[in-house]
Amino acid sequence: MDIGFNTALVLLSVLSLGAACGIIGAYIMLYKKSLVSDAVSHATLPGIGIGFILALWAGLDDGRFLPFLLMGAAFTGYLASRIIQWISAETRLTEDSAISSTLSFFFGLGIVFFSLIQNLESGNRSGLDSFLLGQTSGINYSDALIISLVSLVAAILAITLHRHFIIQSFDANFAKLNGPRQGSIERMLSILMLVIVCTGLKTTGAILILALLIIPAGSARQCSDNNKPMIALSAAYGVISALSGALLSASYANIPTGASIVMCSFVIFAGSLMIKFATKALCSRVKGPSYD
Amino acid sequence: MIESAFFNIDLPAYIVAMLSGFSGGLVGALLLLRKQTMMADALSHSILPGLALAYIVTGTMGALALFSGAFASCLFAGALIYGIQRMTTLNANMAMGIILTSMFAFGVILLELFIGGRVHLDTEHALYGALELIYWEDPGNFATMPEQIITLFIVSILVILIIGLGHHYLKLAMFDPDFANVKGISELKISAVILVMTVIVAVASFDAVGSILVLALFACPPACARMITDQFSRQIIWSGLIGGACAIGGYLGGAVLPPLLGFENSLSAAGSIAVLAGLTQLCFIVLAPEYGVLAQTEPKQKKSKNMGQ
Numbered sequence: 001m002d003i004g005f006n007t008a009l010v011l012l013s014v015l016s017l018g019a020a021c022g023i024i025g026a027y028i029m030l031y032k033k034s035l036v037s038d039a040v041s042h043a044t045l046p047g048i049g050i051g052f053i054l055a056l057w058a059g060l061d062d063g064r065f066l067p068f069l070l071m072g073a074a075f076t077g078y079l080a081s082r083i084i085q086w087i088s089a090e091t092r093l094t095e096d097s098a099i100s101s102t103l104s105f106f107f108g109l110g111i112v113f114f115s116l117i118q119n120l121e122s123g124n125r126s127g128l129d130s131f132l133l134g135q136t137s138g139i140n141y142s143d144a145l146i147i148s149l150v151s152l153v154a155a156i157l158a159i160t161l162h163r164h165f166i167i168q169s170f171d172a173n174f175a176k177l178n179g180p181r182q183g184s185i186e187r188m189l190s191i192l193m194l195v196i197v198c199t200g201l202k203t204t205g206a207i208l209i210l211a212l213l214i215i216p217a218g219s220a221r222q223c224s225d226n227n228k229p230m231i232a233l234s235a236a237y238g239v240i241s242a243l244s245g246a247l248l249s250a251s252y253a254n255i256p257t258g259a260s261i262v263m264c265s266f267v268i269f270a271g272s273l274m275i276k277f278a279t280k281a282l283c284s285r286v287k288g289p290s291y292d
Numbered sequence: 293m294i295e296s297a298f299f300n301i302d303l304p305a306y307i308v309a310m311l312s313g314f315s316g317g318l319v320g321a322l323l324l325l326r327k328q329t330m331m332a333d334a335l336s337h338s339i340l341p342g343l344a345l346a347y348i349v350t351g352t353m354g355a356l357a358l359f360s361g362a363f364a365s366c367l368f369a370g371a372l373i374y375g376i377q378r379m380t381t382l383n384a385n386m387a388m389g390i391i392l393t394s395m396f397a398f399g400v401i402l403l404e405l406f407i408g409g410r411v412h413l414d415t416e417h418a419l420y421g422a423l424e425l426i427y428w429e430d431p432g433n434f435a436t437m438p439e440q441i442i443t444l445f446i447v448s449i450l451v452i453l454i455i456g457l458g459h460h461y462l463k464l465a466m467f468d469p470d471f472a473n474v475k476g477i478s479e480l481k482i483s484a485v486i487l488v489m490t491v492i493v494a495v496a497s498f499d500a501v502g503s504i505l506v507l508a509l510f511a512c513p514p515a516c517a518r519m520i521t522d523q524f525s526r527q528i529i530w531s532g533l534i535g536g537a538c539a540i541g542g543y544l545g546g547a548v549l550p551p552l553l554g555f556e557n558s559l560s561a562a563g564s565i566a567v568l569a570g571l572t573q574l575c576f577i578v579l580a581p582e583y584g585v586l587a588q589t590e591p592k593q594k595k596s597k598n599m600g601q
Contacts, residue, residue, distance in 0.1 A: 035330055035385045042504070092583050097515050100329040101573050104508035108566020111420055111505070112546070115560035132419065133400060207419075207504075211393035218386050254404045262397035269390060273380070 007250075010139050013147035014246040015239050017200055018212065020151035022238025023158050024192050025213035026220060026231045030169040031189060034214045035096075036084060039103040040190075041197045041209045043080030045110025047072035048131050048201070052117055064128070066143065066202075073198045073206075080106050081190050110206075134205035134258030136246050143202060150199045154192050155235075161188060166227055203246070208258035212238060215265040219272040241265035302548065304428040304438050309539035309565065311444040312497030315451045316509030317517075317535025319489045321528045322455075324514035325466050326486065330388055331373075332510035335487075336494045336503045337392040338369035340399025343498075348406050355439040359495055366491040369395050396503075421502030421562035424547060440499045447496040451489055455528060458485070463524050500539075501562040508566035509535055512573040519580035534572065542568040 028034055051072025055065035080102050087098035114128060130138050139147070158165070164185045168175040176182050193213070200209040216237035217230075224230040245261025252260075323329045339362045346361025347353065369391050376387040429436045455462070465472040465482040473479070494506050501509065513535035517527045546564025550557070578585050 029386060032383060032385065034389045038330075038333070038389060087577065090585055090588075091519070091577050093515050093518060093577075094324075094327050096327045097324055097329050097511060097518070100333055100507055100511035101515050101570060103333070104505060104511055104566050105570025105573075107504055108508055108563040108570065111560045111563030112567055115420075115557075115563060119555075119557035208393055208397055210389055211397065214386060214389045215393065218382055218390050221382060221386075222380060252405075255401055256404065259397040259400040259404075262393050263401060266390070266394040266397075269394075276380070 006141065006144075009141060009144040009148075010136055011243065011246060013139065013144040013151075014136065014203055014242045016148045016151040016155070017196075017203055018216075018238035018240070018242025019235045020155040020158075020196050020238075021200065021209075021212040021242070022216040022220075022235035023155050023231055024189075024196050025217040025238070026234040027158060027165045027169070027189055028193060028213060029217040029221065030165065030227070031186070032169075033189070033193075034210075035099050036081060036190070037193050037197065037213050038210045039084060039099045039106070040077045040081050040194060041206050042103045042110075043106035044073035044077045044197060044201060044206050045131070046106055046113050047074065047076030047110075048128065048206075049110055049113025049117060050076070052128060053113070053120075056120070066146075069131075070198050070201070073201060074194055076106060076109075077194045077197060078191075081194065130205070131201050132205050132207055133256035134201075134203050134208065134261075136203055136249065136257045139202055147199055147203070150195065154195050154199070158192055161185070162231075165189065203242075204258035204261055205256065208262050211258075211262040211265055212242065215262070215269050216241060219265070219269040222269075222272040222276045237265065237268050241268055300428055301424070301426070304426045304441055305423050305543055305547070305561065306540055308426055308438075308440050308444055308500045309423060309543045309561070310536045311441070311448050312493070312500045312506075313509050313513070313535035313537070313539025313565070314532045315444070315448045315493045315535075316497055316506065317513035317531040317533070318451050318455060318528055319486070319493050320510035320514040320535070321517060321531035322462065322466075322486050323490065323510060324518060324531075325524075325527070326483075328486075329507075329511050329514075330385070331370075331487070332490055332494060333504075333507045334373060334388040334392040335366045335369060335491055336498070336506040336510075338366045338395040338399075339495055339498050339503050341365050341395055341402055342399075344399050344402035344407060348402065355443060359443065362495040362498065363491055365395065366495065367488075370487050370491070417502070419502050419504055420560055421498075421500055421505060423500050423543065423561040424558070426499070440496075443496045444500075447492050451493060454485065454489060459525070462486075466524075501565060505562045505566045508569045509539065512566075512569035513538060515573050516576040519576040519583050535569075538569040538572055539565050542566070 028037055048069050051068040051070070052064070054072070055068040060068065084095065084098045084102050087093055087102070088095040117128065167178065168182065168185050172182065196213070197209050200212060204212055217234045219237050220230045220234035223233055241264040242261055245264040246257055248264065249255045249257040249260040320329065320332065323332055342362035342365025343358050345365065346357045350357040373387045373391050376382055376390065377384055426438050426440055428438055461472070461477050462482065464475070465477050465479065469479055497506050497509060514527070514531040516534045517530035521527050521530060542565025543561045545568060546559040546561040548558070550559055576584070581587060
């Protein structure tokens, strides 16, 4: 395959996105917040709609002005995560119920906005649909640069906070005694999650970015009981599934990038499950320390 | 032969919306009490590959083939989630997240590769629902009644029967699992019954509100009911009624009201049902007489003052 400069750049952006998702996803898994990221990623949809309408109103780029779209997405995503927190803290409803109702409300709002945009005569919605399921072919030079930079920064930030995240998720009481305020670390993680979800919107789409956050982490969890190797593995799995998914969807034009990335990561998950069971069966006679 | 926009298009849509809201609310109440509402999300995402496979295998869009395909793939997803939870250290959330995204992505790929716009089954339909497309050719003539109404009608009656007859066992298993276990009602059996009901309702409502917004009907009405009652049977009944009302109101607000107000086009009916359900839940959370946020603010402040002294 002849890889031009542009393709290489897109691949670079997908690669760094995969790595960042793998790392942040691993911390999210340790915090047991995986489904909050599901709600947040669905909740970016109305934000994209609002950003589109605002950009259209301001006369920018036919409405498809990426900074506006992403700002809108980040805004509603953040709102959703706050609402989930508020409902589960202030009312008798459980977090599970809060997540599901917030998710469906925001996604419904997004769909209402999309149908509104379709009815606007001047609006061209075709670019918006790629935010649902992802399309790397729509990524141009500057997008790719932004995606790579942002995911790199997010990944580095997450690794810098490694110690806090680990202490917090394994021993919350100790963290309270020791480190900075409990809430600020948790908020940091949800901001990182939000940033990476918005960054991934163009590549995997709002619905399937969740997969890149949790499947690599879940697969890595099967291979290691030690947090550092697990996070490294999770980053590696993220990179492999994002890259192979993007290449697959580039060679079969029909497949949305998000879907092919998810299928690749699922193959890795299935593989690591099998390896785990195989090693378990082989080592069953050897008594070692059990981490389960 | 009656012909008017109301009887041909609006009436069947109202019926379908109401029935799916009602049955979704009933089953959602059980899920809420078991803290398993997200299971509805996972299962509704898993409908897509089942529909696609059923179409690819049988080559028809017959209701029965699609229904059984979707049913089978949902059960498969449920079994996978259960298996992952049992056999690995991953918790329920991770298992659901992994399976729901993978199933949905698999469905999208099947649709794009093998079906690609040849029938009305496409990704957009799966996401947005097609309440507006249901058409009753000759209202009053039950032979031409849309398939969706018949399916949903049967499903609603089935759900009412199961909950009505098994009411006692469900209650026992939820509030005193140990005693229920002694009486031979194991956790697994109850889980399986609720799972199957969820799948049936999700598949039947799929046409109306799309796979993702089915969740709105499972999540919001039971949460509203939870804010106003502490009683098992009231929880279920209120949840069903609120679900039906939200669905009707949502269709009214999305599809009927905008043209009446002078706008040219209507909004997505499924989307507005979900929005209305969410707003209703917000009202209940804030205003509920006993457990609402407003009602709870005052005693809480008094309590903290006493603690301080």
